[in-house]
Amino acid sequence: MIETLLWLVGYQLAGELISKTFSLPLPGPVLGMLLLFITLCLRKSVPDTMKTHVPRFLSHLSLLFIPAGGAVLAYKDLLAGYGWQLLTVLALATVLTLLVPGAALKLLLSRRRAHHHEEQT
């Protein structure tokens, strides 16, 4: 567990350092994820400690978003001030942005599969 935390916090810290030093638009944790991914690719394996602990940690990802949700209370006047239009925009934009990349990926994957199939036959 401690070793897993050393890996994760270490990479986050490295991400924060790089992000701040070079004023990058990416926050430390996202940069840390990319750095860890590159490391794993170079290393060609996942350290045992992370193999055991990371899936367990990630299975509780939902817990970590609950405090941020509480902020609705602090900003409820701001939200209420602009009314129902906000919620409509949010809902429609979310659905559209789910469907566009989903349909695009499905189309591209099935096209390529058909292409491969043609080559084989």
Added chain:
Amino acid sequence: MNAEAALAVIRTSPLSGVFVTLLAYKLAVLFNRRCHGHPLSNPVLIGVLLLLAWLLLTGTSYHDYMKGGQFIQMLLGPATVALAVPLYSNLSRLKRAAGPLAISIGLGGLCGIASAVGLAMLFGLPHEVVMSFTTRAVTTPIAMSVSQGVGGIPELSAMFVILSGIFGAVIVKPLFSLMGLADDMVLGVATGVSAHGIGTARVFQLSETAGAFSGLAMGLNGLLTAVLVPLLAPLLH
């Protein structure tokens, strides 16, 4: 007996904030199992509702609650880094589909900005609200800093991100079953692009592959949005 002091502990002790968050999550998970994982019993949604009920009942301000809540929120950083591990487990699928993944995440990222901005303008919302919508589809820290840079309201952007993340997490499975888009990779990518971390937490419940691709799409869309929004923002004046 000192009831005032007891109430003060409940409202302002960091321990109380940590405890109530863990309890809200535990109850939400139990409820989710009770409902056999029904999308509306999403643990983030139920957990947040329980937390809000507690804050209102005890008269605790969000500021006081966060003295404890911040410790749990702080773990989001290492959890984001940890997403590299399931992504690496899916390396061969990632390599095979690299082109289609890049194109669909790129399209999705553009759609994430354009759909929110376009609809907000259509409804005639004020300029600073429109700008706060530019970052609707990305993870909170990116959303707040980018929104601030282009004349949005960072707190409003954070709210948009959280509310749409919860909505996306609830709707994605029924929507994609309806549209015949059931593939794990497709589900994961779309969720990551549109509903960032909260959606990622949701699809991890469905499959590790979906979760891994959701994490990847969230990160890349964050990068794309952080680069594009400041470039496109002058066009909206």
